[in-house]
Amino acid sequence: MTHRAAPSTDPSCWLPFTANRDFLSKPRLLSHAKGMYYQTPDGRPILDATAGLWCVNAGHCRTEIVEAISRQAGEMDFAPTFQMGHPLVFQLAQRLIQKMPASLNHVFFTNSGSESADTALKIARAYHYGRGEPQRSLFVGREKAYHGVGFGGLSVGGLPRNKAAFGPLLQNELLPHTLDQEHHRFTRGMPAWGEDPAEALNQIVQKHGAERIAAVIVEPVAGSAGVIVPPKNYLQQLRKACDQNGLLLIFDEVITGFGRLGTPFAANFFDVTPDILTTAKGLTNAAVPMGAVFVSDSIYQSFMNNTEEGIEFFHGYTYSGHPLACAAALATLELHEKEGLLTRGSELAPYFEDALHSLKELPLVTDIRNVGMMGAIELQSQPEHIGARGMAALQKAFDLGLLIRTTGDTIALSPPLIISKEEINMTVKIIRETILSL
Numbered sequence: 001m002t003h004r005a006a007p008s009t010d011p012s013c014w015l016p017f018t019a020n021r022d023f024l025s026k027p028r029l030l031s032h033a034k035g036m037y038y039q040t041p042d043g044r045p046i047l048d049a050t051a052g053l054w055c056v057n058a059g060h061c062r063t064e065i066v067e068a069i070s071r072q073a074g075e076m077d078f079a080p081t082f083q084m085g086h087p088l089v090f091q092l093a094q095r096l097i098q099k100m101p102a103s104l105n106h107v108f109f110t111n112s113g114s115e116s117a118d119t120a121l122k123i124a125r126a127y128h129y130g131r132g133e134p135q136r137s138l139f140v141g142r143e144k145a146y147h148g149v150g151f152g153g154l155s156v157g158g159l160p161r162n163k164a165a166f167g168p169l170l171q172n173e174l175l176p177h178t179l180d181q182e183h184h185r186f187t188r189g190m191p192a193w194g195e196d197p198a199e200a201l202n203q204i205v206q207k208h209g210a211e212r213i214a215a216v217i218v219e220p221v222a223g224s225a226g227v228i229v230p231p232k233n234y235l236q237q238l239r240k241a242c243d244q245n246g247l248l249l250i251f252d253e254v255i256t257g258f259g260r261l262g263t264p265f266a267a268n269f270f271d272v273t274p275d276i277l278t279t280a281k282g283l284t285n286a287a288v289p290m291g292a293v294f295v296s297d298s299i300y301q302s303f304m305n306n307t308e309e310g311i312e313f314f315h316g317y318t319y320s321g322h323p324l325a326c327a328a329a330l331a332t333l334e335l336h337e338k339e340g341l342l343t344r345g346s347e348l349a350p351y352f353e354d355a356l357h358s359l360k361e362l363p364l365v366t367d368i369r370n371v372g373m374m375g376a377i378e379l380q381s382q383p384e385h386i387g388a389r390g391m392a393a394l395q396k397a398f399d400l401g402l403l404i405r406t407t408g409d410t411i412a413l414s415p416p417l418i419i420s421k422e423e424i425n426m427t428v429k430i431i432r433e434t435i436l437s438l
């Protein structure tokens with residue numbers, strides 16, 4: 001890797017979800033990446049324990065992906081997918097649906113997880129509209145959920161600080177979250193005990209009437225809220241309750257998709273198939289932005305059959321199915337297959353779990369949660385400064401050569417799926433040192 005002079009940072013760039021003023025007083029910059037490592041502009045290696053932002057599942061700058069993007073950029077930079085198509089977008093769709101539970105056999109391309117969430121919600125509403133039930137407009141989300149930042153995803157999200165400045169949003173109801181620290185603290189994998197979501201869903205149904213509800217959307221494992229693993233059978237119970245009330249079920253698999261849990265999708269891990277499944281991030285190994293929304297045959301056919309002629313769904317993005325993203329996704333799928341990455345997590349997960357839980361006795365650690373290759377270490381918050389300890393941990397770990405993600409005072413880990421046991425040990429060693437320094 002070559003080093004360039006450290007670039008200057010200033011307020012001309014407004015960073016997302018960032019304390020910009022604090023950042024500018026001590027910028028954390030990454031300039032290169034390869035495999036499991038980032039590098040700072042001054043050449044310091046940073047072990048990546050977060051796959052960038054839950055997305056670089058196959059490791060950084062994989063030659064096969066780099067070459068595929070570069071080849072495609074020279075061959076055809078862009079082609080519209082409005083009333084046009086190109087071979088790669090069809091090839092990619094065909095390859096992707098082979099990975100999906102059998103009933104999810106149509107895919108609509110977007111450019112991000114937020115766009116995937118909004119697209120899924122619009123598909124749900126338009127599906128009901130097309131079937132003569134336009135009054136089905138209400139969405140049910142869940143507390144502590146993150147479905148991105150579009151007005152749709154934000155509406156069904158359940159992180160109050162994300163919503164505070166942006167109301168009024170779409171009408172919605174939220175199911176209770178499943179984090180029950182009194183009963184679940186330091187649980188490995190899925191907690192054995194939890195509320196049946198059917199009861200809460202039934203209350204919402206009684207309040208509004210099932211005939212007014214478009215869909216229920218959940219992350220199978222809540223990621224951004226700090227890796228909240230659902231209790232055993234929770235998703236099965238939710239699926240059953242949706243079926244009993246005739247409601248569509250949407251899984252947001254933007255984080256859990258593409259091998260994160262040691263199975264291709266969380267739908268496989270939990271053995272529950274939603275009607276709509278959203279993805280992004282790992283789809284292209286994050287090398288080119290892309291999202292994808294998978295729908296069941298019956299939903300797709302309903303659009304085809306309920307539109308007399310012309311366009312069946314008035315929705316799409318200029319960059320839906322962008323050729324460079326398609327090339328990146330196809331190369332990523334090849335790598336997944338060649339290296340078994342969609343299931344590698346299942347072999348590594350027990351080791352990862354033991355490593356994380358070895359931090360249990362450290363001061364300030366109030367909970368550790370994990371499933372597949374996702375983990376969280378919750379730190380005790382300072383009463384007047386929620387999130388300050390998390391930020392201090394992020395900074396310290398970065399100084400020690402490790403990239404972690406913090407959400408409030410919780411450290412979230414989601415390493416690339418190519419991680420070795422030695423790198424897991426290194427991750428935990430640096431986190432230990434980090435926590436002991438706080």
Ligand SMILES: Cc1ncc(COP(=O)(O)O)c(C=O)c1O
Pocket residue numbers: 111112113114115117146147148149219223224252253254255280281
């Ligand atoms: C579950 C989930 N949905 C949606 C999103 C939004 O994705 P994006 O940032 O690509 O818009 C995220 C991002 O972390 C996510 O975790």
